[in-house]
Amino acid sequence: MDTLLRNDVFEGKDGCQYRVVSNTSSANHGWVINLSQPHAWPVEREFNVLRHHSEHRSHTTRETLPEFAFYSEKARARANAAYEAIKPLVLNDDGTENKALFCEKTRSALVRARAAELAISKTTIYKYLKDWWTLGQTRYVLIPASARNGKNQPAGTGSRGRRPDDDRYAVFQMSANDIKWAKEIIQKRYIGNEHASLVGVHSDLIAQRYSLLDGNGARINLPEGERPSIHQLRSVLKKYFTQEDVERGKHGDKNFERELNPMLGSSLEECVAPGHIYEIDATILDVFLVAQANRNSIIGKPTLYLIYDRKTRLCVGFYLGLENASWTGMMLAILSIAVDKQALCRKYNVPYDPADWPAHGVFPAKFLADRGEGASHNSDRICDGMEATISNTQALLPIRKGLVESGFKSVHTAIKDEAPGYEPPRDAVKRRSPKYHLDAALTLDEIVSIILGQIVRHNRSKMRRFPLAPENVLDGWAAIPRELWTREVSHGGGVGTRYTHEYLHKQLLPVDTAQVTQQGITFRGCFYKSLEPTVRQWMVQAAVKKGFAVRCSYDLRLVDELIVHDSNGKSYTCTLTADSKRFAGYSYAEVKYLLSRELDMKKAKAPESEQARADQRAQAKAVVDHAIAATKAARTGAARSARRADTAAARGAEQTTRRREEVTMPPTTNIEETKGKVVRLRPEGSAATPSAEIQMQSVSDATPTTGSSLQDLLRNLALEHTNESTAK
Template sequence: MALLRNDLFHNESGTRYRLLHVTPETDEAWIINVTDEATWPRKCSYAALLDDMDKQKSALVASTGQRSVSEYTDAAKNRRKETWNIIDPLLASSAIFDPKLRGPLVSARAEATGASKTTINKYLRDYWRGGQTQDALIPDFLNIGLNQPQATNARGRRPSDSRYEIYQMHRSVDDEHVIAAVKEHFLNGEVPTLQDAFREMLKEHYSYQDGNGASYVKPSGERPSYRQFYTVVKRCFSLETILRRKKGNKDFERDHDQRIGSALYEAIGVGYIYEIDATIADVFLVAQADRAKIIGKPTLYLIYDRYSRLCAGFYVGLEHPGWETAVQAILSLAEDKAALCHKYGVPYDPRDWPADRIFPQKFLGDCGEMISRNSNRICDGMESTISNAPPLSPQNKGTVECGFRLIHASIAAATPGYEPPSNVMRRRGKHYDSDACLTLDEFTAIILRAIIAHNRREMKKYALDPRAALRGVSPIPREVWEDNVVYSAGVISRYNEDYLRLQLLPRDKATVTDQGVLFKGCFYSCADLEKKGWFVSAANRGRFDVDVSYDRRLVDSIVVHDPQDARKSYSCGLTTTSESYRGYSYAEVKYVQTTVKRILQDGEDNALQEKINLKKFISDIAEPAHAAMKQATRGKSRSSRKADIAADREAEKRARRQSNATSPSSPRPPVGADRLPDNVVPMPDRSATVAVAAPQPPVKVGETQVRPLSIQEKLRLKKQEMLSDITK
């Protein structure tokens, strides 16, 4: 292997040499040791060098050792030019390599230029060691002052009044103090500042105590200044390290990280990735029944295609963000767009909805509703993938996040009740809610029209594919979709709204009873299930479970799946038993039923006490009656007691009739034990017409009519008589 001029090679010990000059005719070669900064060229045999290369005693170095090409400052270029003008005449002849001839040549050049021989010798060594190019003479400004392992050698900014000497920083001691103070007192939270860490460092390492034990910081000149402290911080800690430690990795990646790449890096084509997210719209709404009542801000869901930036679906509602609300946005992908536009009074153009009923390969959401277990329905029924961005990382779904900002920016100026986000946390902010006048349907119409305008609008900074640009495609969302959809036809699918609704609604178990399908405290039925005899079977053969699909927001209806035929399902409504819950959500029904249960639990003690009181009351009546019966039936058999049951019953009835009958002309007795309740109609007094009725004795003037005894009073007297007999 041949050696050429300026080649670097090393020997077995690892020492590097550079070949400076070769004279093949005389077998002379001049080399220089580039490892030693104070060395000079020496002569050797060129054949010996080649022989060492063949015997692998020497080997070429892959790098030439020359400086990398870069832009230099004007000062460096001027220094290079001055240095080159000094040594250029010396390099014209190979005599400069000979140590016997080099000295006189350098001395003569020093006298001619005014530069010292030491300076000229340094320039020559730099030229030879650096690759014998003019760039080798560029001064190494960047490394000046870096190779000082101990102290700063009296460098630094001096005080204008010379109050103190400059403190000399030592890397082995002072830098360690600075690094330890920054780690312990600055990077441990978002609140501490560098000034706090600087003061803590002075208190811990650069202070002294007087005779009384009081601690004082050393004066200037005997301790590092803040500028010296800050210089070490910049050298030892990168800005990214500081921000990550102060803000946290998630906040850094969201607010401070570099933005390299494009949102299209993962999107193969249109329909491959749909980004879905929710936000609280910045507009106050009013109630539809009474515009004087403000109902707050609605929830806005948007679904964007990442590749084309097309808004494919949306939902505006008063529910909080969640899976049930997200389902409504997903269902809008297959909703009849003509009927939707007609409902809200928006002009319909089928070109505005090129993604109608098209489902993507992947849904990208955050760790909210899309991490729900129910989202597996998308993976099972539509063969799509659910991907969840890490928490606090909106940059991972920047298309839909930017879509919220664009939608709000397009409607802000003309929409009454719009509140800028900056006003939400502003102290004594403006009351934009006083301008609220739009209902939910009116605001939905505005959002619908804004989405259509977005799908028609040209995107100035969109990275249009070169092939699409050559085909004359404009960077408009709907045109990008129409152009690229032919290339994505093999990865996207189309579904109708009914299938999506059955597939996306959550499923659970319900019980078929004789009163209907019992689900979460409500009973449901339909004509088809009644004809199939499910409820009769449940009443006679026992209850059984079935699968149902339901919407948590409304209990009015459910979808019952036939356990015998998976292709059949039945839409069932509330029965008359649960009709009172119509219009409620399942959460509200659960709350009502829990409240009723709690009320019943609160009344258990009272009900128990009433049962005890009733039993005591019955015992007070039954015990003396039983004793009286024993006394009256002493010596009589059971059959003799029932022998004249018909005559005895008739006599008792006649006596009761006579004792309870009241004359219409008689004054109404006061409220008491003998007065009938208001809801009981008394029988008329028929004593004048009944032949068997005994004539009543006339009442003399001044005498009081005796009231007949009630059954309670008679029993009480009977009990007293029995007690008297027992006493006797």
């Protein structure tokens, strides 16, 4: 059991709390005062008997030391005066503790003498002594607890209004109900309304609670002095509502935490090593771009993705494209971590140094993204294939990933003075702002080159306010992102994992289900083929039995290729079939739109098709009805069973008649030309057969028309064949 010393507080076996006032020569014996009784005085006791093996602890009730730092000089002076009043009683002339004061008989005499000497009440001396012993025996425990002793407090009038200078009305004293009504209307009308003013709220309060209806039904406010003033309402606001309550109520919790919340934390608190947390986010780059094929065409603003390592501030990846903020852009930004940096710098004419990219191919344990693409279903691909997690920040709180947000600001700062077509964000919604898009001159590749150069500069530059550890400062470390990464990894190791670009590309592509048919593998309106024997056998199987589903990976931006996967994990790349090549170069969203438009047009033409079908059926019915009627008329009383289906003579006669009708169709050229091309089978003047006369008569009487040479040749051959048959 610990030894009790002066001012220690302990729990007695009787349930009361005691404070040690003074120790005697024995470690287990001394003077104590009961803190649980209101009129207790020091008594001499055995500590072990009181404690009964209980542990001593610090006292936490009202008898604690006062927060004297919040008191005024006046209050401190009063405490010093009180201490000087009891100092001769608690201390001897040599500065030792006066044990006689603890005894009740001698204490009374000493107090009376001191009170007479100072000409004050002995009750005051007793109060000073009681506070001295119960609160901790320091001079600042003698500061009175009254609000009138000089303690620093907000200004107020105790619910009384300000006295007018001209005494035109009496001071209004607010009651408990008045304060209640004031609090209710402040909470409802002022704090809950972003644009409400306190003057307007005060007018509503007077109209609701401090007004009367006259004989005409008009509402009359009570005169001043019979209702709270605007100053009293403001005092209630300051007394019962904090500034945080007002700001949160007027602007919302999200806006308060984003704009006004105290910034006490650090982004390094959750990060343990390089490669632990990557922050990723997207923004619209404030630069208008032009088309590469035609610089006179403005294509708008691109979307920029940045990825930063939280521990070292190293920019490890980026993507700049024309896609809106989506999983596709986020996927390409993540892929840029493993892309060949040397080829990338060569493509965009940026000097390459391997030291600028120490995190090449290193993927983190956690991605920190917002609640957009970072919360999509496709983001599960990161968790499944890369063994990483995705943490989503709260909505409307960009400060939760402030590192990448600062990266956007530095990029815009670097390009705003040089890039033509840059539009300041403040001018985007300003009326009559300059037409910045007319200055656009950069293509997408050119702005990518500028952004890439800015990232390289950032990775090489020293950061001004980076909190280096003291030991790192003594070791000569510089707050340069690429050096911090290298040194941190060499000293403490990183927690990232390295993957190849090929693996990541297949892993991050969205996965869905395609259908195998005899015509190919169909996916989202497109058909695909492959020369792989496995895919061919799939199509044969679908033709023999029925179609079946397979897993596939695809790129939302382009329909030209589809990657299908078999049950063994092997992948096959498929291309568009001949019928689907009309969609080459399109995205899946564009194909979906085209197919929907095609379907809409088909639906729009459906009434015309139905009408054409109805007209055809009506025409066919008329022919059939006429044929049936004619057939019945031709029977001439014969039985129906007397008809025969294979009469050769009737068939031959019909064929001869049809041949004559087909041959004697109107010619497509002039009759003179036709005569010149006909080979006469009989000399002129000889008698012709009746059929030939009829034939020549019909040919010569035909109306001449124009036609193609192929049609003329066919007709001439038919005439020659007819003449030969007639001659025979």
